[in-house]
Amino acid sequence: MNRPIGVIDSGVGGLTVLHELNRQLPTEKFIYLGDTLRCPYGPKEEIDVQQYTWEMVHYLMKFEIKMLVIACNTATALVLEQLKDNLPIPVIGVIESGARAAIKATQTNQVGIIGTENTIQSEAYERALKRIKPHINTLGVACPNFVPMIENGDFVSLNAKRIVEGSLQFMNHHPRIDTLILGCTHYPIIQPLIEEVIGENVTVLSSAVETGFEVSTVLTFYELFNTNQQENQEPLIFTTGSLQVFQRLKEEIFQLKSATLKQVSLT
Known part of the structure; x- marks a missing residue:
């Protein structure tokens, strides 16, 4: 199935998971969304974390993603089961x-x-x-x-x-x-x-390496692997805040130099 996999996080941290997913699954297309504008999620009220997470999910669902990876421990802890119960696609956390x-x-x-x-x-x-x-x-x-x-x-x-x-x-x-x-x-x-x-x-x-293994297992189970065997599909990276730290991380640390980086609004 040639649809993308969505990856969400409260900010830049999920790039650690995206990097590993991109390495393990080079034929898959990934769309990443980091809510840097409202980061960190850690000290926020649970109801706010739920709202922000759902706003990210709704944004990515417009791209017809075939799976959602919650690359955020706070969102995984507080919203994972809710997302699993309400989304028509596989959802995994970290x-x-x-x-x-x-x-x-x-x-x-x-x-x-x-x-x-x-x-x-x-x-x-x-x-x-x-x-x-x-x-x-x-x-x-x-x-x-x-x-x-x-x-x-x-x-x-x-x-x-x-x-x-x-x-x-x-x-x-x-x-x-x-x-x-x-x-x-x-x-x-x-x-x-x-x-x-x-x-x-x-x-x-x-958890990045193990998360990559789990995504691969779920893709196999649901027969969702990308049938277009073109490798090294660069991810699309969205952020709600500043592009500066994302730019530095994606180029210097994660070697995603040609990945597309855009600022977006969720509200």
Whole structure:
């Protein structure tokens, strides 16, 4: 089926998922929408996150997408089931994928999760982990300063390092944690910094790779693979806010230099 796959996020973070999807599924066409204007979603009320997410979905449905990927942990935690129940296309989130990756990686059964306030308060990762492995121990910690820092384009400065060090101090008191889930798709953008701060004894995981596997599985199950075997179809990237950080990320970090980037309005 030669229709596109829609990918949504609160901002630039979902580019980490888009990059992996584009790598694993080079014959598929992707349309990405990041709601940078109203980012971050993490501290917002649940009803607002639901409204904003549905506005993004309605916008992408105009392009006759064949599948929706919620590349936002907050939206996955708060809106996934609602979207699954009401949309006529397959919908997948990123939390189950991240949980599966952590189960594979941990040796101590001690898993840390960092994310936005809403994601951590929802305990969605804890539930997903315990459904697979009931006796696993988890610790969730909100890192509310990460997303604004990343959306401002601050990835490697001394200030960024200080923010990461302050946010990850809890790791010093939990030495048995051997796996850390990046429970926000923005966080892999600063993954090298996070790994530097917590040290080599902790495996740091994002859900992007596992999400790619899940999308491939769903495409197979529903027979939705693109039958036009032309590879390297560049994605179409929409944002509701500034183009500056998107431009930098898509070119310097994700090598999506020819991807089309446009600013759009959802209201």
